[in-house]
Amino acid sequence: MLELALKGSKKYYGWMTALLAVIGVGFGCYLWQLSFGLGITGMSRDVSWGFYIAQFTFLVGVAASAVMLVLPYYLHNYKAFGKITILGEFLAVSSVTMCLLFIIVDLGQPMRALNVILYPTPTSILFWDMIVLNGYLFLNVVIGWQVLEAERNSVAPPAWVKPLIYLSIPWAVSIHTVTAFLYCGLPGRGFWLTAILAPRFLASAFAAGPSFLILLCLIIRKLTRFDPGKEQIQTLAKIVTYGIILNVFFLLCEVFVVFYSKIPEHMDHLKYLFVGLHGHGVLVPWMWTSVGLMLTSIILLVNPMTRKNETVLAVACLCVFFGTWIDKGLGMIAGGFVPSPLHHVNEYVPTIPEIIITLGVYATGFLVLTALFKMAISVKEELSA
Amino acid sequence: MPEEKKIYDKGKVVAGLIIFAVIFMFPFWYNLGKAAPAPEPVLTDKAKAAKECIEPKSFMKAEHMQVLNDWRGSVVRDENRVYVSSKDKEFDMSLSNTCLDCHSNKADFCDKCHNYASVNPYCWDCHIDKPKENK
Amino acid sequence: MENSRRTFLKIAGISALGLSAKPVLNAFAVSEEHGEKKEAKVIPKKGALTAKRWAMVIDTTKFKSAKDLEPMIEACNKIHNIPVFENKRHEIKWIWEEEFKHAFPDLENEHMNDRIKSLPFLVLCNQCQDAPCVRACPTKATFKQEDGIVAMDFHRCIGCRFCMAACPYGSRSFNFRDPRPFIKETNKKFPTRMKGVVEKCNFCSELLAEGKKPACVEASGGALVFGDLDDPESEVRKLLKSNYTIRRKTALGTGPAIYYIV
Numbered sequence: 115m116l117e118l119a120l121k122g123s124k125k126y127y128g129w130m131t132a133l134l135a136v137i138g139v140g141f142g143c144y145l146w147q148l149s150f151g152l153g154i155t156g157m158s159r160d161v162s163w164g165f166y167i168a169q170f171t172f173l174v175g176v177a178a179s180a181v182m183l184v185l186p187y188y189l190h191n192y193k194a195f196g197k198i199t200i201l202g203e204f205l206a207v208s209s210v211t212m213c214l215l216f217i218i219v220d221l222g223q224p225m226r227a228l229n230v231i232l233y234p235t236p237t238s239i240l241f242w243d244m245i246v247l248n249g250y251l252f253l254n255v256v257i258g259w260q261v262l263e264a265e266r267n268s269v270a271p272p273a274w275v276k277p278l279i280y281l282s283i284p285w286a287v288s289i290h291t292v293t294a295f296l297y298c299g300l301p302g303r304g305f306w307l308t309a310i311l312a313p314r315f316l317a318s319a320f321a322a323g324p325s326f327l328i329l330l331c332l333i334i335r336k337l338t339r340f341d342p343g344k345e346q347i348q349t350l351a352k353i354v355t356y357g358i359i360l361n362v363f364f365l366l367c368e369v370f371v372v373f374y375s376k377i378p379e380h381m382d383h384l385k386y387l388f389v390g391l392h393g394h395g396v397l398v399p400w401m402w403t404s405v406g407l408m409l410t411s412i413i414l415l416v417n418p419m420t421r422k423n424e425t426v427l428a429v430a431c432l433c434v435f436f437g438t439w440i441d442k443g444l445g446m447i448a449g450g451f452v453p454s455p456l457h458h459v460n461e462y463v464p465t466i467p468e469i470i471i472t473l474g475v476y477a478t479g480f481l482v483l484t485a486l487f488k489m490a491i492s493v494k495e496e497l498s499a
Numbered sequence: 500m501p502e503e504k505k506i507y508d509k510g511k512v513v514a515g516l517i518i519f520a521v522i523f524m525f526p527f528w529y530n531l532g533k534a535a536p537a538p539e540p541v542l543t544d545k546a547k548a549a550k551e552c553i554e555p556k557s558f559m560k561a562e563h564m565q566v567l568n569d570w571r572g573s574v575v576r577d578e579n580r581v582y583v584s585s586k587d588k589e590f591d592m593s594l595s596n597t598c599l600d601c602h603s604n605k606a607d608f609c610d611k612c613h614n615y616a617s618v619n620p621y622c623w624d625c626h627i628d629k630p631k632e633n634k
Numbered sequence: 635m636e637n638s639r640r641t642f643l644k645i646a647g648i649s650a651l652g653l654s655a656k657p658v659l660n661a662f663a664v665s666e667e668h669g670e671k672k673e674a675k676v677i678p679k680k681g682a683l684t685a686k687r688w689a690m691v692i693d694t695t696k697f698k699s700a701k702d703l704e705p706m707i708e709a710c711n712k713i714h715n716i717p718v719f720e721n722k723r724h725e726i727k728w729i730w731e732e733e734f735k736h737a738f739p740d741l742e743n744e745h746m747n748d749r750i751k752s753l754p755f756l757v758l759c760n761q762c763q764d765a766p767c768v769r770a771c772p773t774k775a776t777f778k779q780e781d782g783i784v785a786m787d788f789h790r791c792i793g794c795r796f797c798m799a800a801c802p803y804g805s806r807s808f809n810f811r812d813p814r815p816f817i818k819e820t821n822k823k824f825p826t827r828m829k830g831v832v833e834k835c836n837f838c839s840e841l842l843a844e845g846k847k848p849a850c851v852e853a854s855g856g857a858l859v860f861g862d863l864d865d866p867e868s869e870v871r872k873l874l875k876s877n878y879t880i881r882r883k884t885a886l887g888t889g890p891a892i893y894y895i896v
Contacts, residue, residue: 151829152793153810158723162798162808222793222808222830229773229792240772240796301766301886302802379739455804455883456736456757460723554674569676575787578779579676580843592676596823624812624828625788627820 115263118492119485125337130484133477140474143467144219152222154467161451161462165443165472166220170213172322172443173479174247174293175315177209179323180254181286182353188279194349197494198331198342200265203258204486205327206286210251212479219471239296246289253282258486266493290315297450305383305450308371314364315442321357322438324350325431330487332428339498340491344424351427355415358434361441362408379457386459387449394459397448400440407437538615541607549601553584567594567622594626681845685862687763687782688837689891690848691873692756696857700754703731707756709853710835715826717816726807728835729758729850740883750896756850756858759784759805759835760882763889767797767806776832782863782891783837793830802886806834863891 122130147154157164183202186192218224235241257278264271294312301307328350331342372380385391387401411433413420420426453459464472506512546552552559559566570592573579582590591597602608605623613620678684697703710716710729719725735742737755765784767776775791778784798806812829820826824840827833838848851858861868870893873879879893 151809151811153721153724153829156723157808157810159725159727159807160804162795217794220794222795222832223791223828224793226773226790226792229775229790233773233790235772235774237769238772238796240770240794244772296796297799300770300800300802301888302883303799378742450799455739455802456732457739458736571789573676575785575789576777577676578678578781578839578843580679580682581677583675583677585674591679595825621828625825627822627825 115259115266115489115493116485118489122488126484126488130481133481133484136477137474137481140471140477143470144474146467147219147471148224152220154465156463156465156468158460158462160454160458160460161448163220163447163451164462165464165468166216168443168447169472169475170216170220171293171315171446172439173209173213173216174290175319175438175442176323176326177206177213177250178286178290178316178319179327180206181283182320182324182350183327184279184286185283186349189283192349194343194345198346200258200262200490201330201334201342201487202327203254203261204490205323205330205483206254207251207258207486208479208483209323210247210254210289211482212475213247214251215475215478216472219475239292239299243289243292243296246285246292250282250285250289253278253285257282258490262490262493266496268497287316290319297446302455303450304380306446308368310364310367314361314368317357317360317364318438318442319357321354321361321434322442324357325354325434328354328431329428329435332424334487334491338491338495340494347424347427348422351415351421351431354431354434355412355421358408358411358415358438361438362412365441382453382457383449386452387445391453392459394452394461396461396463397444401445404437404440404445407433408441411437535615538611540609540611541604543602543604543608545603546601552601553582553588553590553597564620567598570594594622599626679843683842683845683847685781686864687862687891688761688842689782689861689863689870689893690837690851691859691861691870691877691879691893691895693857693859693873693877693895694753694755695895696855697753700731702857703754703756705853705855706850706858707731709849712819713821713838713841713849714824714836715813715817715821717813718818719816724810726809726813726833728807728833729756731755732757738880738882740885741880755894757803757805757882758850758892759837760803760888760890760892761835761837763891764887766800766802766886766888770796770800772796779839781842783839784834785836785839786831786833788825788827788831788833791831793832795832797832802883802888803890806832808832 155164155166180199180202183195183199187195187199218227221227230241230244257275260275261271291312294315297303297306298308298311328347331347331350335341369384372384382391386394387397389395390398411430414426414430414433415421420430448462452461554562554566570582573582574592580592582592584590599605612618707729711718714728716726716728731754734746734750734753734755737757761782761784763782765776765778768778768784771777772794773790773792775787776784776797777787793808795808798808809827809829809831814826817826838846838850841848846852847860848858851860859869859873861870863870865871873895874893877895879895881890881893884890
């Protein structure tokens with residue numbers, strides 16, 4: 115089936131070539147990072163995780179959102195999702211690939227990465243994260259491939275795929291829960307030490323992932339002969355609506371807990387993010403933009419008239435995606451590290467090489483996504499011909 | 500019986516295979532007639548005076564990598580810092596302070612064989628050699 | 635012909651497996667051949683200082699200003715090849731000086747007495763009894779030794795920096811770049827570290843193994859006292875019995891081993 119990804123229109127080749135160029139530049143930058151060290155990034159002794167880990171955290175959420183297509187279709191027989199579960203599964207493959215790449219580029223000694231397998235440490239959440247992420251990648255590759263191939267040959271998928279599909283449902287929830295557990299079990303980081311972190315992660319995942327999928331569906335409808343379907347997009351939109359409402363609600367819960375209890379140490383992190391602390395506030399405009407985007411999207415999504423209009427829906431989805439990206443991808447990491455455990459404020463801003471490497475990883479993910487989607491859509495176009 | 504099988508683009512395939520074979524065999528034909536002599540590591544006076552390393556030379560030649568690995572695990576993780584050799588002599592398990600104490604000429608000793616075999620151990624990133632001529 | 639291609643691949647796979655069997659068996663055989671000598675063994679060093687639980691008591695009443703702390707910091711930096719970076723983002727510090735409100739942020743006091751308000755405090759890795767960094771490390775590159783010290787294995791560290799996120803005291807530093815060009819004077823007896831690994835105070839394990847006290851303790855002129863918490867007769871226990879001491883962020887349950895007499 116891979117041969118379907120090797121042939122396409124001029125636009126397809128052009129897009130893939132452009133992605134390869136970005137990957138090349140990103141890779142070159144990564145080689146520089148390998149030889150110089152992580153000092154080329156904006157990370158510091160106080161903010162020791164930065165852009166790379168932030169992207170990883172955000173993308174684990176996008177990956178988990180595949181469950182929002184699989185669950186209604188396989189568990190609750192929502193037949194409409196049948197034609198697009200493959201898109202969710204392939205989006206998950208592409209996202210998890212990017213997650214793993216972001217972890218690798220963030221390591222100080224990546225050639226030793228196998229130590230995590232050679233010296234397994236069950237008390238470390240990173241160990242479990244490695245297991246669940248790789249497991250989820252494996253599950254989605256196998257399930258996606260089998261189901262698509264079966265569809266192409268107009269047969270039912272083999273029986274052993276069903277249990278894997280059922281397994282992928284709690285597994286999807288687990289990947290983001292384990293990623294949240296990386297943060298929310300650390301005693302020294304008050305901003306992250308909250309039971310609601312895992313639920314908040316899941317809520318924002320179920321907002322960001324499906325909203326990106328809606329955008330992808332609209333693009334697919336424009337560029338190919340395959341139509342994911344109005345009903346499917348509308349159901350996804352409803353999922354996004356609840357996801358983003360829950361995410362904002364959880365954020366408000368955090369705000370209440372922190373500012374009503376008035377514990378200075380806890381207030382400091384949210385203060386740093388939203389109003390600045392001790393004269394430092396580089397993230398303040400970003401955070402308020404994120405809140406604005408998320409609130410706008412809620413207004414547009416809750417109202418059925420605006421939700422049903424696919425152009426407005428697209429705008430709302432962009433708001434959700436970028437709003438949650440800022441929230442998780444910028445605010446969460448920096449907010450946890452600033453102020454430091456000794457109450458020093460040392461800010462973090464990503465550097466240009468760091469951003470280039472990040473773009474390289476994103477380009478890799480988009481390359482995988484485009485190739486897999488091309489495969490899936492070609493199969494569907496073949497069938498409808 | 501199945502139909503006549505034919506090789507499509509025979510010319511291109513064979514040409515491609517030949518080019519591949521040439522590139523693949525590059526190390527062999529490039530180094531034809533240029534066999535490098537086996538390396539001769541140089542012993543310092545201190546090493547010569549000691550007559551034997553912690554173990555016999557043949558053992559050290561074949562096993563020094565494993566010995567250093569074992570020493571590393573012992574010192575860093577098990578807090579055992581003394582090595583009792585097969586001849587019941589005691590040595591402090593330290594690359595910098597024991598091995599390199601005698602073999603203080605890394606460039607003429609360690610590097611001679613390592614360069615020949617194209618081996619790049621990362622020990623030198625951290626463990627300091629004590630050459631008479633400091634780097 | 636689909637079948638013959640599949641058959642070809644099957645045969646190729648099995649041949650590869652078969653051809654690689656001999657070299658693998660050879661590798662095992664070789665290590666037995668060369669092991670034709672009496673078994674060597676490893677033992678702990680004689681004269682090493684040992685303990686069940688190493689701890690330190692810092693008598694802050696003996697300090698008046700930041701200058702008094704300099705000898706201890708210098709001593710550690712010298713023997714451990716600590717680099718000095720201009721770029722504060724990349725700084726490496728194993729032991730350093732902080733104001734009271736930064737070292738003990740949970741003991742905020744608007745009307746703190748003058749002595750403590752302006753007194754610089756020595757901070758270092760607390761060698762916690764229940765260290766969150768040890769729990770977090772995915773490779774056991776940081777681990778708890780039998781003597782209570784939280785040790786670092788620089789060879790195994792993958793540089794994921796999870797331990798740095800986990801530490802509630804900010805005691806850990808990361809090598810953002812190769813430290814060697816930035817080391818003023820190299821101590822040949824102790825290795826430098828490479829880029830991409832995390833490091834922190836190691837309670838001078840290498841000195842303890844030689845029967846010596848940690849460098850900062852030696853340089854402190856008696857202000858820093860080192861000893862075994864589990865030994866009721868040790869100096870530290872005697873000091874703890876007769877003085878009021880505080881530790882950093884005890885509410886977190888980490889069990890720090892650094893006590894401050896205030």
